[in-house]
Amino acid sequence: MNSHPTPATDSPFRSQTGARDQAPQFVLPLVVRIEKSAPPARTDALETAARAVLVILSDERSAGEGEWARVMRDWQDARIRKVVRRARGAEWRRAEGLPGITVTGKSAEVRVFPPVPLDGWPKELAKLQVSGTDLDDPEPPVDADPSAPVLWLNPELDMSAGKAMAQTGHAAQLAWWELSDEERAAWRDAGFPLSVRGAEPRRWRELTTGGLPVVRDAGFTEIAPGSCTVVADHPALR
Numbered sequence: 001m002n003s004h005p006t007p008a009t010d011s012p013f014r015s016q017t018g019a020r021d022q023a024p025q026f027v028l029p030l031v032v033r034i035e036k037s038a039p040p041a042r043t044d045a046l047e048t049a050a051r052a053v054l055v056i057l058s059d060e061r062s063a064g065e066g067e068w069a070r071v072m073r074d075w076q077d078a079r080i081r082k083v084v085r086r087a088r089g090a091e092w093r094r095a096e097g098l099p100g101i102t103v104t105g106k107s108a109e110v111r112v113f114p115p116v117p118l119d120g121w122p123k124e125l126a127k128l129q130v131s132g133t134d135l136d137d138p139e140p141p142v143d144a145d146p147s148a149p150v151l152w153l154n155p156e157l158d159m160s161a162g163k164a165m166a167q168t169g170h171a172a173q174l175a176w177w178e179l180s181d182e183e184r185a186a187w188r189d190a191g192f193p194l195s196v197r198g199a200e201p202r203r204w205r206e207l208t209t210g211g212l213p214v215v216r217d218a219g220f221t222e223i224a225p226g227s228c229t230v231v232a233d234h235p236a237l238r
Contacts (some may be wrong), residue, residue, distance in 0.1 A: 005012075024078060025078050025117070026081070026115035026117055027083050027116060028053070028112065029121065030084045030089050030129060030166070031084070031085050031095045031110065032049065033110070034087070040107040040108035040135060041195075043137050044106045045105070046151075046196040047151075048103055048108040049084065049110050049169050050165075050172040050194055051172070051194065052111070052112040052169070053172050054098075054172050054176060054187070055082070055101055055103055056101055058176075063198065067176045068114040070207065072201065081118070082166040084168065086129055086130075086132055086162070088197055090133070091189045092109075095124060095128070099113065106229065110165075121176035131160075133162030133165070139157060141195075141197060144195035144196060147235060148235070149175060149194040150194065150197060151194060152207050152234055153168075153199060154228055155199050155205060156201070157183050157223055161220075165231075167217065167231055168237065171215050171230035172194065174232050175213050181209065187234075207231040210237070211233075212233055213231070214231050216229070
């Protein structure tokens with residue numbers, strides 16, 4: 001698994017074609033549970049998805065000779081693709097039957113699975129819908145805790161919840177790559193505390209030019225290639 005920052009010239013998120021495109025392509029599936037009667041709050045779903053990515057990156061099965069280690073390495077050597085699908089009822093129960101990890105937030109449940117080939121999704125996941133992940137916050141989120149990591153969303157972009165979940169997952173992963181082993185262990189042992197918030201427009205430029213990890217989307221869906229979507233503001237990286 002990558003243990004150091006990825007050079008900007010070989011970013012897994014850059015829109016230009018590069019060496020990563022020559023490698024076999026994989027995708028990290030994330031499934032969010034959206035029951036008709038009790039959909040999760042949008043911000044909680046975004047935060048839970050980001051934590052789910054960190055949980056699988058730090059899982060012992062993803063390291064060394066673990067059962068997921070090879071595919072996790074292959075996925076990170078190519079484009080870092082994540083796709084969020086939704087499930088409810090029997091669909092969710094079938095998804096839970098596949099190898100993976102369910103991460104629970106205040107109202108959200110997200111199950112993350114080891115990467116699969118881009119065109120080789122398990123049938124239980126391939127049937128799930130990508131659309132329909134539009135979620136709302138019943139109440140405005142409270143101010144983020146500045147002593148914990150904050151994933152700042154671009155205030156100028158209008159992303160579906162599913163797209164934003166994938167982008168916050170990317171940001172969490174970029175922060176993880178840049179941390180030392182000790183910093184990673186401390187974050188993991190604390191339960192991966194983090195917040196997802198929309199940045200103030202006047203502060204967005206400062207965030208994107210301050211040396212923090214920035215997700216620049218490859219432009220496969222919803223937004224233009226090269227768009228800056230999320231900044232990972234981890235205290236250890238300030």
